Amino acid sequence: MYKRSHTCGQLRKTNVGVTINLNGWVNSVRLHGQVVFVDLRDRYGKTQIVFDADSFSGDFEAVKKLSMEDVLSIQGAVRDRSESAVNPNMVTGEIEVAVTDYIMLNEAAPLPFVLSDRDNAEENLRLKYRYLELRMEELQKNILIRHETYQAVRSYLSGLEFVEIETPVLMKSTPEGARDYLVPSRIHQGKFYALPQSPQIYKQILMIANYDRYFQIVKCFRDEDLRADRQPEFTQIDIEMSFIDEEDIFVHMEGLTRHVFKSIRGIDLPDPFPRLTYADAMETYGSDKPDLRYGMQLQDVKDFTDASDFNVFKSAEKVKGIIIKGGAKYSRKNIDELTDFVKKYKAKGLAWMKWEKGTFIGGISKFFSENLQKAMFEKLSGNDGDILFMIGDDSSIVLNALGHLRVEIAKREALTNKDDFKPVWVTEFPMFEYDKEADRFIAMHHPFTAPRESDIEMLDSDPSNTLSRGYDLTLNGYEIAGGSIRIHSPKVQEKVFSLLGLSREEAVEKFGFLVEALTYGAPPHGGIAFGFDRLVMLLAGTENIRDVIAFPKTTSATSLMDESPNNVSANQLDELGIQIKKSKK
């Protein structure tokens, strides 16, 4: 091999005349009989190399057999291209390398798919041959953005005295939250470790242990079903601080986020970030992760529907609507599609009326008197050519369905620009959600989240309305970080456990070491965890988390490349004392 003197993205006009060595992959071959053009590619770019039968002294017949993705090492001279031969689409397009000698480092077998465009192959094939897909420019760009994001995060936090500390990957299974991935213990047969859903307990213990400011870029594992933005193993920027309150978290995390966007994308995010309470976010946007890049806010229309002759909504707990600018163009078919869409979120239907010449037409407009229509026109600030969609039902259904409808319409109407970033903090989450099936409260965030000081007494009197000191950072409709000020009083912690239906014994059994640790001088503390993959997704401008993970899993949590999960030998199982139950089928 000729040790490379330059990369394939490096040579320019100033290098003309120099003898150089390049190593790389054959990106494409253009054979013209007595002259062969090859685009040689490495991580850094592409360079056109030329084999000329007149001047090339080696085996020219072999050169004619070069094919895509062969690995070459070449020696040659950089030369100018004639003006008509310049390729303005390549940064190295003003020069080319006249090859004097080359070594075939590795011949590539015929490829399962052509690497020029990711659409050339279905995703299952690309995932099976992920190493080929990763050679493509688009993925390489994403992987590099990911790398830069790690570096930006580390340098920023380290500069603020945050200490990077690793926490165990083999830990104790804890009951709340997501399903754990379990790891059987060989030494203690019948017992299991769990992989962390997040290093939550460890980072709180580190605060108690005096480490003041901690961070870690860490893999977390959740055995739940996947989504386009959800993988079973994913990465968090995990952060915890002592002697602080919410404002300290907001200031530092905004600083971190601004630093990342500025250094990776050159984008200035607002200072400070706007904030919304959970209640406002739900009422105004129908989501706890609102996308603020567009309006279409949810508006209360119950007074109007109650005053109308439309009886369907009279008994509804809540009636809200959204106005779509120019939505009067929607056909019956469009509206039917959107009706089916909201039915996924348990809405029974989608009522609508179009505005035309200051009055409503179509849909349920005939149930609204002229005066009522006039009042609505003024109050709801609609315009001719708009459409009003309404849902009436239980509050949670109305908000959820309209919230999703809002996002869907923004997508259909292309209201979002992926280079526009609108962060917003969502605060004052409820402490608990009531789980009807289990007939008990479950923690909305997690069981260590502190209630607001003013709400501590409500834990006894009115737990379902207690608000927490939890907060999420939302960006363009994605939750990119979430955290809370933690409980540092053992008494409050035990109270919360009991509300979650954990007896004293169970709480001690499951979280005893943390409860105990809280009694040995726990500082007030709180923290946050960023979804690193989602953050990189947004920075890279993709909506698919697999695009920013080198070796992602499929929707059914398998890896098509290495075929995991897979069977293990009887010996391995035996050592672990594990027997596989026959499947029901």
Add this chain to the structure above:
RNA sequence: GGGAUCGUAGUUCAGUUGGUUAGAACGCCGGCCUGUCAAGCCGGAGGUCGAGGGUUCGAGUCCCUUCGGUCCCGCCA
């Protein structure tokens, strides 16, 4: 656990109402070609129509089951 959708040559796709020998482009193989940059031109090979079952004189096409990919609901922060 549920819903939607996709699966045809190495790859991306087309394939009518069920009807004779399942097509195209790219890739691959062979040939021509000294300025291309998605090179071009000529020729060739290449098919378990995801798998299994059924209906039918006849199934890529209709029905059932099943496997896999993707998106969504539930689930998950």
